[in-house]
Amino acid sequence: MMEETMLHTIHDKLKEKFGEEIMEAQMSYDFPVFTVKKDKIVEIIQYLKEDPEMGFQYLTDLCGIHFPNAKDHELGVVYHLHNLPKNKRIRLKLYTSIHDPSVPTLTSLFSAANWMERETFDFFGIVFKGHPNLKRILNVEDMNYFPLRKEFPLEDATREDKDDTMFGRG
Amino acid sequence: MNHKEEVKTITEEKEYSILNLGPTHPATHGIFQNVLKMDGEVIVDSEATIGYIHRAFEKLAERRPFYQITPLTDRMNYCSSPINNMGWHMTVEKLIGATMPKRVDYMRVIIMELSRIADHIVCNSVIGVDTGALTGFVYLFQWREHIYEIFEEICGARLTTNIGRIGGMERDFSHIAWDKIDRFIKQFPKALEEFENLLMRNRIFMDRTIGTGPISAERALNYSFAGPNLRAAGVDYDVRVMNPYSSYQDFDFVIPVGTNGDTYDRFMVRQEEMKQSISIIKQAIKNLPDGPFHADIPDFYLPPKELVYNNMEALIYHFKIVMGETEVPVGEVYHCVEGGNGELGFYFVSDGGRTPYRLHFRRPCFIYYQAYAEMIRGGMLSDAILTMSSMNVIAGELDA
Amino acid sequence: MSTIAKPNYSLAKTPEGVEGHGFFATTLDKAVGLARKNSIWPLPFATSCCGIEFMATMGAHYDLGRFGAERLSFSPRQADLLMVMGTIAKKMGPILRQVYEQMAEPKWVLSMGACASSGGIFDTYSVLQGIDRIIPVDVYIPGCPPRPEQVIDGIIKIQELIQSESIRRRDTPEYKAMLAQYGME
Numbered sequence A: 001m002m003e004e005t006m007l008h009t010i011h012d013k014l015k016e017k018f019g020e021e022i023m024e025a026q027m028s029y030d031f032p033v034f035t036v037k038k039d040k041i042v043e044i045i046q047y048l049k050e051d052p053e054m055g056f057q058y059l060t061d062l063c064g065i066h067f068p069n070a071k072d073h074e075l076g077v078v079y080h081l082h083n084l085p086k087n088k089r090i091r092l093k094l095y096t097s098i099h100d101p102s103v104p105t106l107t108s109l110f111s112a113a114n115w116m117e118r119e120t121f122d123f124f125g126i127v128f129k130g131h132p133n134l135k136r137i138l139n140v141e142d143m144n145y146f147p148l149r150k151e152f153p154l155e156d157a158t159r160e161d162k163d164d165t166m167f168g169r170g
Numbered sequence B: 001m002n003h004k005e006e007v008k009t010i011t012e013e014k015e016y017s018i019l020n021l022g023p024t025h026p027a028t029h030g031i032f033q034n035v036l037k038m039d040g041e042v043i044v045d046s047e048a049t050i051g052y053i054h055r056a057f058e059k060l061a062e063r064r065p066f067y068q069i070t071p072l073t074d075r076m077n078y079c080s081s082p083i084n085n086m087g088w089h090m091t092v093e094k095l096i097g098a099t100m101p102k103r104v105d106y107m108r109v110i111i112m113e114l115s116r117i118a119d120h121i122v123c124n125s126v127i128g129v130d131t132g133a134l135t136g137f138v139y140l141f142q143w144r145e146h147i148y149e150i151f152e153e154i155c156g157a158r159l160t161t162n163i164g165r166i167g168g169m170e171r172d173f174s175h176i177a178w179d180k181i182d183r184f185i186k187q188f189p190k191a192l193e194e195f196e197n198l199l200m201r202n203r204i205f206m207d208r209t210i211g212t213g214p215i216s217a218e219r220a221l222n223y224s225f226a227g228p229n230l231r232a233a234g235v236d237y238d239v240r241v242m243n244p245y246s247s248y249q250d251f252d253f254v255i256p257v258g259t260n261g262d263t264y265d266r267f268m269v270r271q272e273e274m275k276q277s278i279s280i281i282k283q284a285i286k287n288l289p290d291g292p293f294h295a296d297i298p299d300f301y302l303p304p305k306e307l308v309y310n311n312m313e314a315l316i317y318h319f320k321i322v323m324g325e326t327e328v329p330v331g332e333v334y335h336c337v338e339g340g341n342g343e344l345g346f347y348f349v350s351d352g353g354r355t356p357y358r359l360h361f362r363r364p365c366f367i368y369y370q371a372y373a374e375m376i377r378g379g380m381l382s383d384a385i386l387t388m389s390s391m392n393v394i395a396g397e398l399d400a
Numbered sequence C: 001m002s003t004i005a006k007p008n009y010s011l012a013k014t015p016e017g018v019e020g021h022g023f024f025a026t027t028l029d030k031a032v033g034l035a036r037k038n039s040i041w042p043l044p045f046a047t048s049c050c051g052i053e054f055m056a057t058m059g060a061h062y063d064l065g066r067f068g069a070e071r072l073s074f075s076p077r078q079a080d081l082l083m084v085m086g087t088i089a090k091k092m093g094p095i096l097r098q099v100y101e102q103m104a105e106p107k108w109v110l111s112m113g114a115c116a117s118s119g120g121i122f123d124t125y126s127v128l129q130g131i132d133r134i135i136p137v138d139v140y141i142p143g144c145p146p147r148p149e150q151v152i153d154g155i156i157k158i159q160e161l162i163q164s165e166s167i168r169r170r171d172t173p174e175y176k177a178m179l180a181q182y183g184m185e
Helices: A002-021 A041-048 A113-124 B002-012 B057-061 B066-074 B077-096 B102-130 B134-155 B175-199 B203-209 B217-222 B227-233 B263-286 B305-310 B313-322 B364-378 B382-390 B394-398 C028-035 C049-058 C093-102 C114-118 C148-164 C173-181
Strands: A022-030 A029-036 A056-067 A075-083 A086-095 A102-104 A127-129 B017-021 B033-039 B041-051 B330-337 B342-351 B358-360 C018-020 C022-025 C042-046 C081-085 C109-112 C139-141
Touching: A002 A022, A002 A029, A002 A041, A022 B330, A041 A075, A041 A086, A041 A102, A056 A113, A056 B342, A056 B358, A075 B342, A086 A102, A113 B364, B033 B382, B041 B364, B041 B382, B057 B066, B057 B358, B066 B077, B077 B102, B077 B330, B077 B342, B077 C049, B102 B134, B102 B175, B102 B263, B102 B382, B134 B175, B134 C049, B175 B203, B175 B263, B175 B364, B203 B382, B217 B364, B227 B263, B227 B342, B263 B382, B305 B313, B313 B358, B342 B364, B364 B382, B364 B394, C028 C148, C042 C049, C042 C093, C049 C081, C049 C148, C081 C093, C081 C173, C109 C114, C139 C148
Parallel strands: A029 A086, A102 A127, C042 C081, C081 C109, C109 C139
Antiparallel strands: A022 A029, A056 A075, A075 A086, B017 B033, B033 B041, B330 B342, B342 B358, C018 C022
């Protein structure tokens, strides 16, 4: 399939340039997905952006994810890149430990990453090293926890009128 | 001699004034705050604060089964809610690997193009209002009522539609709905022409909008713009053409592209897109294939109510779907549709349970609003107001 | 003999009073109430989807202007009726309260939509579960979003409230007690 060959070509090129930084490569529905280590993420994405055969010049999305049970790999960041002229899309993932949630920032390559990284910081607490203005963007400034982590509840804690026994929560 | 020295000291001691634009301001259509540093009337710098309507959609979605997430997606870009609904349903269909019959695709295209017209009506008439031209707004809003009537006939709701099902539509369009759609596409082009005659070649409107809030194509791509804002800057990226979904490849339409990326180009791109949407709806009605109005996926498509009350199997399926006991594949999928503002993406990570493990919305408004500070630098305050309304920033999508 | 068509309009009901040739006497509060209720200056505090339904209500099809509420005031100092339309997040709460406190008496508050009345479908950590936690509300309009006919029904209820209130309600002890509950004077 066309996407499988794309996966293998990109994987080979990345492996020859970055070696052991690339941990996994697989297809997920119609996206080549690469799991990489976090230290050289800026160089990897810069190579994917500027190399004339790669050409992934459009950052579609940047978000975070939390797996509380994966030891040392609890917090993850997912990047979606897009090559507009050739219409190719890939996904990159990296994982970091919850005790050291720092990831290099992409704002030097893509200006769009500015607010997307602030949103990921706001929701998950992932600190982006080198970000020009890393503070909360959507929640109130003095909030002291990271709400989208799995251990925090969804509901407003100040409601008294909800009967928890009716909702299956003892 | 003395006079010259006086002038020199005045320019050295110039101070900038800080002006707080928002969060509740009649001209910002939505709740955003911008702190502007101004040198007289010219804007030197600005800083935006958002989040005044943050409703935690992504955390809410982790608690809700798939059909309960559709009303959430309604309330993101509420000017064109059917597009969000259908984008979500298509994401789930991609995860479970279902293909839709052609008739479903064409019906979805008709509804999505109608809601795109509704969204662009709001944006273009509001650009007129911000230049002082209220007549166009009042004229065009009457046509939104006609679109609301069509939606009401199909799904029962006007604005936040919750339309469709995973696997198609909940019912076939009635003949009243077809009549209303026919009447709309016959009468709307004339109303649009009337609106154009008011504004498009109007000297005052052109003087105010040409050259305000420009952005170049390279900067727009770096800021990950999408939709009419990117097309006004000169890049012809449209998800309907690049990654066609819902049989858009069968339709013949033109993508309008601007040159300067300023307010006038954005206005013109949206005008032309409305006309292209009318043409797409006409083609869809002409070539509408016969067939079922939903796919055959009993695990996800809610059975019709008459069967649920009379047939045991339908009752069991209804119960399983509502309680979320159906088997969902494990995996992650990203699907995007062309919303009113650009590429609306859904990144869906499923762990096999009845609710998503993680659902992230790629919201175009959030991503391109970052560039607002750069677009208004060097312009005047009234140009800043115009730039904001021409970017069509919708607060529900911005803060999610 | 020409037939004159029957006029197709209805006049507003006159309040109770004593009528005679060239004069009409009624109590002052009825006359003031009649004037106040037919000339409301609303402040549309629109945050989300309910704001778009309000724009549809102000449009030509459902015309809120025929109730006298044609002139929207975006400055709180000049407004009578604060219409809160849409979700109020906790970040927005202090701003809403500031807008309410800036309004001059007499003032009324209309909470439109499920989100403003009680938090709506958003029972989350960041949404204020009802604006009556921070400001007093007179009329609630449920719905998500409410149809324009429901909005007009809410405005008519506000009009009934305005008609029947005493002129100097700010001096009554009940009103002062209610404001003290919210921590306002």
